[in-house]
Amino acid sequence: MAKPKKTPRPKAQAPRGFTDYFGKDVTERIEMLRAIAGVYHRYGFDALETSAVETVDALGKFLPDVDRPNEGVFAWQEEDGDWLALRYDMTAPLARLYAQYRDDLPSPYRRYTMGPVWRNEKSGPGRFRQFYQCDADTVGTATMAADAEICAMLADTLEAVGIKRGDYVIRLNNRKVLNGVMQVAGLLDPSEPEKFSQERGIVLRAIDKLDRLGPKGVRALLGLGRKDDSGDFTDGASLSETQVEIVMGFVSAKRDLVSETIEKLRTLVAGSAVGEKGVDELEEIAELLSGGGYDADRIVVDPSVVRGLGYYTGPVYEAELTFEILDDKGRSRNFGSVAGGGRYDDLVKRFTGQEVPATGISIGVDRLLAALRAKGHSNTEVTGPVVVTVMDRDRMGQYQEMVAELRNAGIRAEVYLGNPKNFGNQLKYADKRGSPIAIIEGDEERDRGVIQIKDLILGAKIAKTATHEEWKEMPSQYEVPRNEMVAKIREILGR
Amino acid sequence: MAKPKKTPRPKAQAPRGFTDYFGKDVTERIEMLRAIAGVYHRYGFDALETSAVETVDALGKFLPDVDRPNEGVFAWQEEDGDWLALRYDMTAPLARLYAQYRDDLPSPYRRYTMGPVWRNEKSGPGRFRQFYQCDADTVGTATMAADAEICAMLADTLEAVGIKRGDYVIRLNNRKVLNGVMQVAGLLDPSEPEKFSQERGIVLRAIDKLDRLGPKGVRALLGLGRKDDSGDFTDGASLSETQVEIVMGFVSAKRDLVSETIEKLRTLVAGSAVGEKGVDELEEIAELLSGGGYDADRIVVDPSVVRGLGYYTGPVYEAELTFEILDDKGRSRNFGSVAGGGRYDDLVKRFTGQEVPATGISIGVDRLLAALRAKGHSNTEVTGPVVVTVMDRDRMGQYQEMVAELRNAGIRAEVYLGNPKNFGNQLKYADKRGSPIAIIEGDEERDRGVIQIKDLILGAKIAKTATHEEWKEMPSQYEVPRNEMVAKIREILGR
Numbered sequence: 001m002a003k004p005k006k007t008p009r010p011k012a013q014a015p016r017g018f019t020d021y022f023g024k025d026v027t028e029r030i031e032m033l034r035a036i037a038g039v040y041h042r043y044g045f046d047a048l049e050t051s052a053v054e055t056v057d058a059l060g061k062f063l064p065d066v067d068r069p070n071e072g073v074f075a076w077q078e079e080d081g082d083w084l085a086l087r088y089d090m091t092a093p094l095a096r097l098y099a100q101y102r103d104d105l106p107s108p109y110r111r112y113t114m115g116p117v118w119r120n121e122k123s124g125p126g127r128f129r130q131f132y133q134c135d136a137d138t139v140g141t142a143t144m145a146a147d148a149e150i151c152a153m154l155a156d157t158l159e160a161v162g163i164k165r166g167d168y169v170i171r172l173n174n175r176k177v178l179n180g181v182m183q184v185a186g187l188l189d190p191s192e193p194e195k196f197s198q199e200r201g202i203v204l205r206a207i208d209k210l211d212r213l214g215p216k217g218v219r220a221l222l223g224l225g226r227k228d229d230s231g232d233f234t235d236g237a238s239l240s241e242t243q244v245e246i247v248m249g250f251v252s253a254k255r256d257l258v259s260e261t262i263e264k265l266r267t268l269v270a271g272s273a274v275g276e277k278g279v280d281e282l283e284e285i286a287e288l289l290s291g292g293g294y295d296a297d298r299i300v301v302d303p304s305v306v307r308g309l310g311y312y313t314g315p316v317y318e319a320e321l322t323f324e325i326l327d328d329k330g331r332s333r334n335f336g337s338v339a340g341g342g343r344y345d346d347l348v349k350r351f352t353g354q355e356v357p358a359t360g361i362s363i364g365v366d367r368l369l370a371a372l373r374a375k376g377h378s379n380t381e382v383t384g385p386v387v388v389t390v391m392d393r394d395r396m397g398q399y400q401e402m403v404a405e406l407r408n409a410g411i412r413a414e415v416y417l418g419n420p421k422n423f424g425n426q427l428k429y430a431d432k433r434g435s436p437i438a439i440i441e442g443d444e445e446r447d448r449g450v451i452q453i454k455d456l457i458l459g460a461k462i463a464k465t466a467t468h469e470e471w472k473e474m475p476s477q478y479e480v481p482r483n484e485m486v487a488k489i490r491e492i493l494g495r
Numbered sequence: 496m497a498k499p500k501k502t503p504r505p506k507a508q509a510p511r512g513f514t515d516y517f518g519k520d521v522t523e524r525i526e527m528l529r530a531i532a533g534v535y536h537r538y539g540f541d542a543l544e545t546s547a548v549e550t551v552d553a554l555g556k557f558l559p560d561v562d563r564p565n566e567g568v569f570a571w572q573e574e575d576g577d578w579l580a581l582r583y584d585m586t587a588p589l590a591r592l593y594a595q596y597r598d599d600l601p602s603p604y605r606r607y608t609m610g611p612v613w614r615n616e617k618s619g620p621g622r623f624r625q626f627y628q629c630d631a632d633t634v635g636t637a638t639m640a641a642d643a644e645i646c647a648m649l650a651d652t653l654e655a656v657g658i659k660r661g662d663y664v665i666r667l668n669n670r671k672v673l674n675g676v677m678q679v680a681g682l683l684d685p686s687e688p689e690k691f692s693q694e695r696g697i698v699l700r701a702i703d704k705l706d707r708l709g710p711k712g713v714r715a716l717l718g719l720g721r722k723d724d725s726g727d728f729t730d731g732a733s734l735s736e737t738q739v740e741i742v743m744g745f746v747s748a749k750r751d752l753v754s755e756t757i758e759k760l761r762t763l764v765a766g767s768a769v770g771e772k773g774v775d776e777l778e779e780i781a782e783l784l785s786g787g788g789y790d791a792d793r794i795v796v797d798p799s800v801v802r803g804l805g806y807y808t809g810p811v812y813e814a815e816l817t818f819e820i821l822d823d824k825g826r827s828r829n830f831g832s833v834a835g836g837g838r839y840d841d842l843v844k845r846f847t848g849q850e851v852p853a854t855g856i857s858i859g860v861d862r863l864l865a866a867l868r869a870k871g872h873s874n875t876e877v878t879g880p881v882v883v884t885v886m887d888r889d890r891m892g893q894y895q896e897m898v899a900e901l902r903n904a905g906i907r908a909e910v911y912l913g914n915p916k917n918f919g920n921q922l923k924y925a926d927k928r929g930s931p932i933a934i935i936e937g938d939e940e941r942d943r944g945v946i947q948i949k950d951l952i953l954g955a956k957i958a959k960t961a962t963h964e965e966w967k968e969m970p971s972q973y974e975v976p977r978n979e980m981v982a983k984i985r986e987i988l989g990r
């Protein structure tokens with residue numbers, strides 16, 4: 001038995017809901033972010049990086065789950081009494097930043113930012129408590145041209161990272177139209193804006209779940225409530241049947257032509273000033289986009305898109321990938337949303353008291369990466385290093401010279417630094433590293449001025465497919481003069 | 496007077512000690528990290544990204560300031576009782592990760608990682624509580640070839656980002672040599688390793704402050720203690736005069752030739768097994784590096800380098816920039832350290848109980864960036880966008896088409912999205928954005944199929960230096976046919 005320990009060993013584990021990313025997963029993300037930043041930059045957006053930590057006050061409470069107002073963020077109290085928290089999105093920090101620096105920033109201020117955000121939520125498969133977002137926002141202008149620009153840029157961005165036209169669609173809606181519908185349904189009284197706000201919140205979140213719950217589930221949430229598969233019950237908005245029909249009529253107002261959808265919406269909000277304004281805004285964005293060649297194959301008006309966050313005040317948009325993938329249970333389903341955003345005209349006002357209109361988009365970086373992998377579109381190839389094996393520990397300096405020569409020629413290379421005694425372990429290591437080539441130089445080779453080159457990729461291929469005869473004819477290991485090492489390896493690597 | 500408010504407005508301010516990075520500051524860092532990653536990759540190191548959050552247990556307490564053991568990290572307790580914290584460096588998470596995945600990782604495991612770390616410390620000018628580190632480590636091998644490789648890679652990295660040879664030096668030492676000196680001084684008894692550990696900690700941190708305090712300050716800390724300029728008193732190690740002399744003899748053992756320094760150290764630790772082992776290790780690394788052409792112009796053995804962190808067990812290294820800059824008070828001083836690291840053979844053992852030797856380097860990204868800026872070596876040029884002005888709000892669609900044309904040609908461009916009424920504001924905006932060119936198309940131009948191009952860079956130059964006569968001859972605004980817009984702008988931008 002083990003001796004009693006003074007202090008127990010710490011557990012070697014990332015905290016629950018957090019994960020680690022290795023090798024290609026890291027470099028692929030960096031490359032994708034670089035491609036996205038390239039498009040954002042071309043559109044005139046400037047880079048910004050705020051700190052991961054904000055005061056709880058500055059962040060505010062805008063996460064969708066209003067039932068648990070203190071949940072959702074990782075927060076702690078400092079010795080001086082301040083409450084700090086990790087950012088849960090990039091929009092709240094932008095509002096703080098714009099309010100802080102508004103006199104120095106250009107107006108309008110277009111900025112992009114990329115980095116991790118943190119949510120103190122239940123994690124699940126592929127759903128972690130730290131994940132990347134990549135946002136672009138325009139602050140300080142109310143023009144719909146800003147919203148149209150964001151949508152066009154989002155389309156360009158998806159294509160720039162490798163999503164083909166036809167494999168995505170950007171769905172566009174407007175919160176003002178939804179508010180108009182609420183007004184028609186008697187759920188919003190402009191003279192008493194706070195009245196029914198709880199019901200409207202439930203309606204908003206119910207529509208947001210249409211994809212997942214279907215029309216029947218949404219109807220249940222609009223009515224008395226819904227029991228999910230696990231038996232948990234979610235309270236409904238307790239709307240009357242007529243009210244439910246009005247809301248569902250809005251949700252299903254999408255028609256084949258944008259102009260028809262717009263007309264249908266205009267009928268639905270007739271008599272509501274805010275609703276009509278919303279329809280006008282939708283129409284203006286759609287026209288600007290269509291004028292720029294962004295037509296129904298890329299951008300559609302879809303009233304079922306509302307976005308869960310509470311702070312949107314006008315246009316909302318969502319990028320959906322339309323190709324099918326197999327889910328965990330082997331069922332085919334649409335890949336779904338990879339980006340979303342909208343106009344939030346009141347966020348900066350929290351700080352300054354003055355209206356500062358703003359609109360923007362957030363790309364779910366990890367989901368977009370997953371989509372690219374699902375389509376086999378990942379364009380980053382990580383080649384393992386050439387491994388220089390160690391036959392004689394005392395000649396380490398000379399092996400180091402060999403790798404230096406290779407690196408100076410731009411070839412990824414390393415010397416084996418484990419215990420060199422067992423040569424088989426060195427080859428196993430090279431295999432684990434995905435090495436294309438191993439180099440061998442023992443005393444005998446050294447004396448003759450040659451090295452052995454072991455072509456590991458060819459070797460693996462031969463081992464898999466070749467007959468014994470072919471094997472003999474296609475040697476995967478051969479000798480070359482030491483001074484031809486770099487040239488020969490270049491040739492093998494096909495450069 | 497203002498009306499009483501229901502809830503006070505949140506303060507628009509980043510938390511104390513945190514800061515925001517704009518535009519060029521962000522892109523320069525990204526480009527520098529990319530250059531560093533390129534070198535690390537070529538050396539065979541694999542990318543890794545662990546999460547920003549770790550359990551407090553896994554992180555351990557390794558920050559230098561042992562006087563305040565609960566300080567230094569941002570930590571909070573979860574509802575389930577777990578204590579979590581933001582990582583304070585990249586080494587502690589690596590030890591956790593290696594212990595967690597050791598069966599799946601290649602051995603040795605070379606990895607690099609880059610990202611922010613957080614320290615709950617007093618901030619100061621240019622010293623923030625969130626900053627970037629970029630680390631490379633080799634885990635799972637005790638060979639000095641791994642340490643030599645890290646030092647060589649560090650030199651290559653500094654040159655890759657733009658630090659010229661001669662402007663930096665990598666200083667190398669070994670904790671075992673220091674321990675040998677402690678043994679000779681009677682401050683370390685191998686049979687009772689815990690005895691005098693507090694004194695040794697004070698000695699270590701005192702030597703680490705040599706740069707800042709000078710030999711006199713270090714002597715004070717080795718003796719009875721030191722009062723700093725603010726009047727604060729730091730306790731000393733209370734060594735005897737003989738002990739102080741032995742330690743100071745070690746600190747000043749550097750000679751012109753590496754071989755002489757090594758010999759001097761060998762004399763100083765004579766009789767201490769651990770000290771002699773340390774000198775052997777130093778000699779081996781120095782020989783490997785010299786064999787690879789990394790000589791005294793890049794790498795020196797310097798016994799005054801000890802590194803403050805408690806976990807180092809063998810070689811330690813530090814990259815120092817040797818050129819001078821002016822400090823806040825206009826005094827010329829060496830730029831100083833931008834990277835450091837060393838061997839830490841016991842960190843993984845905390846988790847597994849088994850010895851896992853490891854060594855690595857951490858680059859202080861923000862300090863290295865500051866150095867490049869100080870030398871004018873920053874190689875990222877951020878050009879402002881071409882600004883298409885808005886003369887007629889109703890023709891927004893056509894202005895959008897113009898910017899789309901420019902962007903498709905790879906030219907950064909945007910349409911003015913503020914209120915277009917005041918044309919002067921549009922030009923002020925272009926100026927604030929650093930725009931090279933503004934484009935103007937009113938009704939009259941539109942009818943004639945032309946646009947006005949305003950060369951803002953030339954304009955600014957003329958305004959600064961030209962006489963009235965020259966001004967007339969060098970028009971900075973001219974007319975070109977609409978369909979020659981892209982070609983003309985390309986020409987102006989010099990592409």
